[in-house]
Amino acid sequence: MAELTVGDLVVDYGPVRALRGVSMRVPSGSIVAVLGANGAGKSTLLRAVSGTLRFHRGRVARGEIALDGTRIDELAAAAVVRRGVTQVPEGRRVFARMTVEENLRAGGLGTPRRAAARARERVHELFPVLAERARQRAGLLSGGEQQMLAIGRALMAEPSVLLLDEPTLGLAPQMAARIAGTIKAINAAGTSVLLVEQNVAMALALASHAYVLEVGSVALEGPAATLADSDEVRRRYLGVSDESPGLEARAGLSRWSA
Amino acid sequence: MITFLELLVNGISIGAVYALIALGFVVIFKATEVVNFAHASLLLAGGYVVARLHPHVGFWLALLIGVAAAALIGALVEFLIIRRSKASSHGVLAIVTIGVDIVLTTELTRQIGAEVLAMGDPWESGVLHIGGVTIAETRIVALVTATVLIAAFLLAFKFTGWGVAMRATAEDPETAALMGVRLGRVSLSAWAVAGALAAVAALFLCVFPTPGLDRSSSLAALKAFPAAILGGLDSTTGALVGGLIVGVTEALMTGYQDDLSFLGRGIGDVAPFLVMIVILLLRPAGLFGTKELARV
Numbered sequence: 001m002a003e004l005t006v007g008d009l010v011v012d013y014g015p016v017r018a019l020r021g022v023s024m025r026v027p028s029g030s031i032v033a034v035l036g037a038n039g040a041g042k043s044t045l046l047r048a049v050s051g052t053l054r055f056h057r058g059r060v061a062r063g064e065i066a067l068d069g070t071r072i073d074e075l076a077a078a079a080v081v082r083r084g085v086t087q088v089p090e091g092r093r094v095f096a097r098m099t100v101e102e103n104l105r106a107g108g109l110g111t112p113r114r115a116a117a118r119a120r121e122r123v124h125e126l127f128p129v130l131a132e133r134a135r136q137r138a139g140l141l142s143g144g145e146q147q148m149l150a151i152g153r154a155l156m157a158e159p160s161v162l163l164l165d166e167p168t169l170g171l172a173p174q175m176a177a178r179i180a181g182t183i184k185a186i187n188a189a190g191t192s193v194l195l196v197e198q199n200v201a202m203a204l205a206l207a208s209h210a211y212v213l214e215v216g217s218v219a220l221e222g223p224a225a226t227l228a229d230s231d232e233v234r235r236r237y238l239g240v241s242d243e244s245p246g247l248e249a250r251a252g253l254s255r256w257s258a
Numbered sequence: 259m260i261t262f263l264e265l266l267v268n269g270i271s272i273g274a275v276y277a278l279i280a281l282g283f284v285v286i287f288k289a290t291e292v293v294n295f296a297h298a299s300l301l302l303a304g305g306y307v308v309a310r311l312h313p314h315v316g317f318w319l320a321l322l323i324g325v326a327a328a329a330l331i332g333a334l335v336e337f338l339i340i341r342r343s344k345a346s347s348h349g350v351l352a353i354v355t356i357g358v359d360i361v362l363t364t365e366l367t368r369q370i371g372a373e374v375l376a377m378g379d380p381w382e383s384g385v386l387h388i389g390g391v392t393i394a395e396t397r398i399v400a401l402v403t404a405t406v407l408i409a410a411f412l413l414a415f416k417f418t419g420w421g422v423a424m425r426a427t428a429e430d431p432e433t434a435a436l437m438g439v440r441l442g443r444v445s446l447s448a449w450a451v452a453g454a455l456a457a458v459a460a461l462f463l464c465v466f467p468t469p470g471l472d473r474s475s476s477l478a479a480l481k482a483f484p485a486a487i488l489g490g491l492d493s494t495t496g497a498l499v500g501g502l503i504v505g506v507t508e509a510l511m512t513g514y515q516d517d518l519s520f521l522g523r524g525i526g527d528v529a530p531f532l533v534m535i536v537i538l539l540l541r542p543a544g545l546f547g548t549k550e551l552a553r554v
Contacts, residue, residue, distance in 0.1 A: 055432045081438030093433040095426050106426040109419050110438035157438055 002068050002084055002160035002192060003028045004049070009063035011044050013056065018044040020216040021063065026161065031183070031193040033203040033224060035237060036213035042196040043090060045213070046163050049194070050087040051077040067161065082110055086157045090165035090196075092150040096139030100130055103138050103149055107156030115158055122189075123152035126182055144175035151182065161192045168199050180206055200237040204228040212237075263391050265513040266506065271397040273505020274404035278459040279482030280489065280497035281411065282452030287491050288428035289448035292340060293352040297456060298479035299362035300335075302471075304328030304457025305377070305464055306366055309471045312378030320378065325457040331362075332453025336446050367473040374470040383466045400462040407458060408498060411451075415494065420447065428492070481508065484534035490547020499545060504530040 004026040011019040019041045026032045034042050047053045049065055051072075065073040072080055086107075095103050104123060108116035124131040127148040133141065138149055147167060154162060164183065168176035180202050187193050197203035204210060204224045212220040212233065220227065227233050279301065286294045308317075308324035315323070335358055345351050384395040415421040426434040427444045435441055456479070463478045464471040485504040489496025511518065512526030537545060 050436055052432055052436060055435070076440075076442075077435035078438045078440040081436070086438070087436050089433055089436055093430055095429045095433070097429055098422070098425055102422055102425075105419070105422050106434065106439065107437045109423055110440075153437060 004085065004161050004192065004194065005066050005069075006045070006049070007064050007066070009045070009048060009065065010061040011041075011048050011053065011058055012061045013044075013058045017061075018058065018216055019048070022213070022216070022218055023063075024211050024218065024221070026192050026194050027209075029187070029190060029192055030209065031187050031195060031207045033207035033210040034194065034196045034213060035200050035203060035210060035233075036219075039215075040213040041216045042213055043165060044216075046087055046165050046194070046196060048073065049080070049085060050163060051075050051080040052087075078110065081157050081159075084158075084160035085163065086154045086159035086161075087163035088150050088154045088165060088167060090169070092143075092146045094138040094141070094146050094149050094153070096137065098138060099135050100138055100141070100149055101134040103153050104130070104156050107153035111157055116156060119156045119158050123155050126155075126185065127152050144171050144178070147171060147175075147179055148182075151179070151186075155186065159191060161194065162186060164193060164195045164197075166196060166198055168197065168202060176202065200233070201228075204233075260390050261513065264393065265509045267391070267393050267401075268397055269506035269509030270502060271401040271404075271505070272509060273485075273502035274401050274408070275459050275462045275501075276482045276485045276505050277408060277498045277501025278404050278455045279479055280486035280501045281408065281494060282455040283482060283486040284489075284491060284494055284497040285424075285448045286452050287486075288494075289424055290336075290340065290351075290445045291348045292355065293348070293491070294355050294449075294452070295352060296335060296355040296359040296362065297452065297482070298476040299359045299366065300328050300332055300453045301456040301460045301463075301479045302366050302476040303331050303362060304453065305460030305471045305475060306370065306375075308457070308461060309375035309377055309464070312376075317378045317380060321461060324461070325454045328453035328457035328460075329450040330453070332449035332451075332456075333446050336449035340449075341442060341445065363476060366476075370471070370473045372473075374472045375464075376470045377461055377464050379461065379465050381465065394466055396462065396465040396467075400465075403458065403462070407455065411455075412494065424448065481530045484530045488534040488537040488544055490544030492548050493544065493546035496544055496546035503533060507533050 006022060006024045009019050009022045010017065022045060034045060036042050044058065047056060047058065048060055053059060060073050064071050067083055067085060072083055072085065095106060104120055108119055111119060129145055130149060130152050138146065141149060151167065167179050171179065176199065183193060183195065183206060195203055195207060204227060207224040210221065210224045210227050211218050220232065279297065283294060283297055286292060304324045304327060307327040308320045311320035311323055339354060339358065340351060343351055343354060345354065379396065381395040381399055386393050386395055386398060415424065423434070423439045423444050426437065426439055427441060431441055464475055481504055482501065485500035486497050488503065489500030507529045508526050511529040515523065515525055518525055
């Protein structure tokens with residue numbers, strides 16, 4: 001269990017400022033969601049935490065990121081993993097040319113042998129399909145199975161904080177629900193989760209607390225249940241509103257196509 | 259027929275040596291995406307250490323030190339230059355390695371001068387006669403050694419944690435880093451392994467029937483470039499097959515050059531590059547290379 005804190009974080013990509021003083025807290029054992037439109041800075045936030053900004057020519061210009069009070073914002077990606085913070089990348093990014101088993105092994109390279117064996121057992125329990133397909137090439141798995149593999153691979157490092165970048169993107173609703181259930185189970189076993197998600201309804205149902213990013217700043221924050229009930233979030237991200245402009249827009253569309 | 263068999267065995271043996279060089283080349287490319295033009299100078303450095311040390315410490319210890327020295331030089335090039343470079347593209351780094359090659363080769367050439375250094379190997383000019391086929395002992399040893407080293411390398415690449423880290427990095431460096439793979443170590447080990455393999459290759463390029471190590475010995479390493487490229491720069495299998503194709507082509511073309519005199523003298527030296535060009539025309543990514551697919 002560990003608490004992740006982000007304080008007044010400013011991130012630049014060259015001359016472009018992507019985050020403008022973001023502060024947030026992922027308390028020990030919680031699920032915290034980060035919502036926002038494309039380009040709001042969600043992925044940048046995760047990159048800053050996981051130490052992969054340098055792959056995108058970005059840098060932390062100000063502020064700090066700490067795990068249980070110890071700063072981790074100047075560490076290389078591999079060192080961040082060793083401290084217990086692991087990210088499941090957006091778009092799954094499984095090692096397609098390697099087998100399922102080798103993918104899991106790659107996730108546990110920095111873990112001592114016995115801990116890795118224990119982690120593998122747990123991953124196989126969570127996702128039995130990964131045990132069945134251990135010798136298949138990861139590139140041949142379905143999208144949902146690849147997402148399971150990506151999550152399983154990250155769990156091989158036995159993280160205390162798990163970062164998830166759009167885990168349900170492009171998945172069928174049933175598979176998305178299944179992934180959501182798994183995230184809940186992982187959290188129940190004691191891992192804190194920072195979840196970046198486009199599927200706002202799902203994210204708010206899972207999380208205890210949520211932050212809404214807009215052009216690099218926190219626009220809204222609060223307990224997930226309160227946010228789910230707030231008019232602004234409902235209108236903007238859940239597509240629900242009392243005046244239901246959605247319907248009118250659709251009527252307009254049909255006129256055009258007729 | 260006898261001539262053909264002799265040429266074929268010699269070609270396979272020298273091809274296996276080229277494969278050692280090409281393998282190092284491919285490993286560096288896979289781990290760091292840098293085309294290492296300094297490979298020939300690593301090879302020359304390893305060979306030079308063996309040639310200079312064997313009168314003092316004996317052949318085997320000299321070989322060990324030579325291999326270690328080439329590995330160390332490779333690691334230093336990575337640690338001091340490649341890792342610290344702020345160059346934005348791998349193309350720039352490739353040009354940097356040309357610079358490294360020039361510096362190293364110039365210094366080694368100065369040290370070697372006009373001498374031809376013996377390698378002090380225990381096989382000397384011994385030959386084996388197998389059913390009318392005459393083969394130099396050094397060729398047999400080269401073939402066996404290269405086969406063992408390549409097999410060991412491929413097994414390590416497939417089964418060890420180092421191999422998994424290496425392949426993960428080759429496929430997607432950012433994700434490998436996210437999984438805790440230390441990219442610096444992967445890159446350092448790739449350069450060291452490549453250096454060590456090059457030093458072993460240097461030994462076999464400079465023993466009988468070659469008179470010894472001289473300042474032009476590194477030119478032989480250039481033939482490993484077409485080997486790596488025609489196999490596909492990012493494929494270890496490609497490096498092996500490429501090495502064999504180049505070795506056998508060169509041996510046969512040289513052996514039969516009297517019958518090919520209409521092509522001019524020295525066709526054997528040119529043949530590897532001709533084969534490379536033909537293969538690249540037919541398969542632009544090399545025989546086993548990953549095809550660059552673009553969705554339109």
